[in-house]
Amino acid sequence: MVPWFACSAAIMFVAGLYISFFVAPTDVQQSEAYRIMFIHVPVSILSMFIYLVMAGYAALGLIFNTRLSSMMASALAPTGALLAFLSLWTGALWGKPMWGAWWVWDARLTSELILLFLYLGFIALHASIDDPRRADRASALLAILGSVNVPIIYFSVQWWNTLHQGASVKLTGTSMHVAMQQGMYTMMLAVWLYAITISLIRVRSIILERESKAQWVSELMEIKR
């Protein structure tokens, strides 16, 4: 499945970047600088969503003691951390021309920063426990505890009066130009496919690493050679 997702992610990235740079019109208020939105929005949404998926997998692993779901959780964490970091970074690049500051202590920015710390804590806890089963279960507990933060990030623009703008796309209609929307959806799909690809690759190597003593691994073509 990996090549399929990888290829479609690449195609979507190219298409999304084309639309976002050449097709989408210039924004009235923000001129050209708004174009960073095409990276910023998908990356931010995914960083939150991956945390929920990770916590979900971790919970499955904790409750039903399934090994694969814990492996999925630990495979998703680095991708999520990367996306959270990218979201902060592109946000800073966007904030500089718009708000005149790289960083403001606004509710959404702060809670996204906490999300990054939670990812890093998850990875650090997992890495510092030698027994993989105990590592899975301990970090699963942490992931579930941390998932309280995700709704806080999501609703922070509504709960607090902040500098960060609210969502332009809602279920009921939108305030955005059609080409902008297309660009954003394409980029969203591209980031989705990228995240799936990378996590599948990572979970494959985690499985191989953990099962390296199992017979089926030693019978694999790649290992025999």
Next chain:
Amino acid sequence: MNKLSLIGLLSIMIRRDLVLAMRRRADVVTTLIFFVIVVSLFPLGVGPEADMLRNMAPGVIWVAALLASMLSLGRLFSADHLDGTLEQMLLVPQSLSVLVLAKILAHWMVSGLPLVIMAPVLGLQFDMTAQSIGVLIIALLLGTPTLSMIGAVGAALTLGLRGGGALVSLLVLPLCIPVLIFGAGAVEAVISGTSVSSHLSLLGALLVMALAFTPWVTALALRISME
């Protein structure tokens, strides 16, 4: 043998931990002195202008309290873990959550409560008004137990790991940020003359939520760490 009631168990555990803490008084005092020193470093670092210090005081005191409570977290379970008492505790017929709650409460009494008592003196150092010192104490009283409870989860998760001290801070500090924001926010509200009650209610809500969930989660984490 008759089973102990939960309240009986709770009070026995609290008394045991308090006695143990009193036998090793130096540990308690170290945390307190750490708190005082960290707070006292700020005026030396940023300069002694009274106006600036007054505005900074709530944040500084809260951050120092947070760090001091991190410092003492390592002791929460490690001594019992080393001499094997913790394994016996996992085997008692009563709920482990209650035992954990007792340990957390005792830990708060020896590490959190002294900070709350010391805070007004430090507030005077920062030239805070009597009213804002009062709110600071209430906020600390509501907030520091929450810090101990969230910290207990981290302490249980990292039990017996190498580099546990730094790791526990990495895990716990992000989760403590809401307490810090509302705790310092309450005092700042007094200074700027807006309503305090919303911040204090949120702190209370956090405390109640932590009280309901963290002993249970900590007990789960202990079982994972001890298997």
